[in-house]
Amino acid sequence: MATAKKKAPAKKADNPSADVGRTRTARPYPASSFQDALGLGNAIMTHAAGERVRRLTLLEKMGKSATSSATKMAITNSGKYGITTGSYAADFLELTPVGAVVVNTSRSDAERRKAAFDLAINGVAPFKLLYEHYKSKRLPEREIIKDVVRDSGIDVPDLDECVDTFTVNVKDLGLLRTIGGAETLISIEQLLEETPRADGVAHTVHAALAQATPAIVKKVANDSAISSDWEKVCFYITPIGTEDSEARKHADLFMSSLVQPALEELGLIVVRADHIGEPGMITTQVLEYLKKSKLAIADLSYLNPNVFYEVALRHALRLPVVQLIRKADRLPFDVNQSRTLVFDTTDIYSLIPKIQTYRAEIANQARKAIEDPESVGNPVSVFYPDFYK
Template sequence: MKKGMDKKAEGNKKKAPARETQKAPEDLYAKRVERAAADRHARKQRPFPACSFEEALDFAKQIFTFGSGQPVRRLLIFDHIGKSSESGPSRQLITNSNKYGLIEGGYQAEFLKLTQKGARAVDDEIPRREQAKARAELAVLDIPVFNQLYEKFCGSKLPPRAALIDAASDFSIPTELGEECVDTFIVNVRFAGLLQTLSGSERLITLDHFLDSLPASGVGNTPRIAHTFEGAGGALITASSAEFEKTCFYITPIGDEGSEQRKHSDLFLGSIVEPAMDQFGLKVIRADAIDKPGTITRQIIDYILRSRLVIADLSFHNPNVFYELAIRHAAKLPIVQIIRLSERVPFDLNQMRTIRIDTSDIYSLVPKIESYRSEIASQTRRVLEDPTSSDNPISTFAPSLTVTIG
């Protein structure tokens, strides 16, 4: 009798993982938030900001515009941009803006104000060179580890990731933070204009070289540098055996075999999205790789609601993509958005950070592939570490909305 009970208990243990994937989205969401918080608590303190400089700069611009350059009340500025002043993402935004030297005042301060250099970085009325210099200093040169990496490789081609990570470890960056440090560094030097395509490859140039390339006269609006990718195949997987916690579901316009949309999707999947997910141990699944009899829509919705991450490609303004993205928004689960540089981000989504990829020609795309991978990885790391860090229109205006699966 005891032997039979032992076998039954053993059978129950084997079935447990299968039941785990049947949890409602809000249960998975709570579990992921709890796990991410525990990981952050256990992780060593970052000696660099936990977001890209561009994201912090956008917040500084809001402060500058709202207060006409004067200090602003913390509660009022977050009400102005439609965010809760006490939320985790808002506190993190203030912390990172402080680390970049853009603002003064913590997340409990009554007032937030721009630093002198922060004001120069966002004021479009000052000479362009002065603004560009302030941005480069704040984004790279004033962050010790970024400055060390920059000084080590300045004047050379952007080295392989492994070389950058190894160099970061020489500068006392813990092993578990190496990937994140390098991703943020690449995104920042690119935004600051210190990483440019020369002679067919991306090279780190001196600040003087960059400033000399700007017009001697003229004001602000330092040009942003765009973003880009190759095809992929892969074995079909079945939804019944999918490990959703190790899955990144790729929402993308697929199109018919040989169509422009299919070639585009294959290019992005194989050259950018999949390589960017390698460091996270996430398997990238596209809808046409789901091989299970039944209603395809139900299977797709399973992946949308249960995958640990969704990357949504807004290129071609495909209605199915927007429909699927809205479901993920309603579930308040982590998302990264990408789009071709030549296309407009729809109004309802343009408040969410979207990676823009330049596919105008092969000469624009190929040299920047590594940078695009780093930008996707950087955003992925943020939303996985803190699933609440990425607000969307639904979570902002209907915070009590919950989604369940019957």
């Protein structure tokens, strides 16, 4: 009987986007930020005083479905970071010794910061690599950072996601500082020496978690072609204002410098209400985009009522939306239960050095929202689940 010939291994694509449409290899990093994965550890500390707890009991206390993909992913990511032990099918979940330090508020800030660093950066191969490479240096553009990972020999199936998650983690840990007008990665030793900070600026482990000249906002030239494939559309909900108004300048800056670059790597085209090219009632068109777009980015800056109305519609439709806001604005109670990215636009000297980090945060939250819309927070489904019955 003839022996079947073995197929030669397929040549690995140089472009990470080539992974789309074929089986992905296992990530050598968790599929969420450390801050998001920490939720399970916090719940064990809150509901079980940090002790070993039955999985189903804990999930019931958290109001989570034991069979949902979001719950399984949360348990998996917590385990990959080393915060907890026990899979999504295990009878019991338990904090690891290091995870217990991170979530224990009776421990010193320095102990908790060091423990968080060990799990979020030191315990993840590509993140440790990037930290060691850029420690005490300025962070370059994403493409340069991706080359460092690519040249390391570590098999990373999605370099964009890897770099974004690393960037978000070091920011949440307080390791990114604006020094000399650029985002600089400080060492964990420096951070610990400065803990606690007298000025109160330093992050805590539970903190909410590239220099560029703003480009001209890309107008939708052929909206009918775009709307035929809603899987490629991100609708940007934002206060627009009149021509030359502060709100219009803000919307143009955020769209061109933050939102569009962040979503290009996800293959999404950003559309804003005033750039829709089709004739007809603008209200009808907006409603269509709110209902059909794969993702929505909602800028809550200036607390514009139209923006909140459109966000409410996305929530009611149970569709993915990522919220962001200026640091100068106070987030209203009704939506402060949802994860909201806060950007400092105090002045150009505060904004420009952080542009690359802000882009990474938007891309990171966008991926999470698309994979599981309710993971980024939906007040309607959280506080009134019977609404959908």
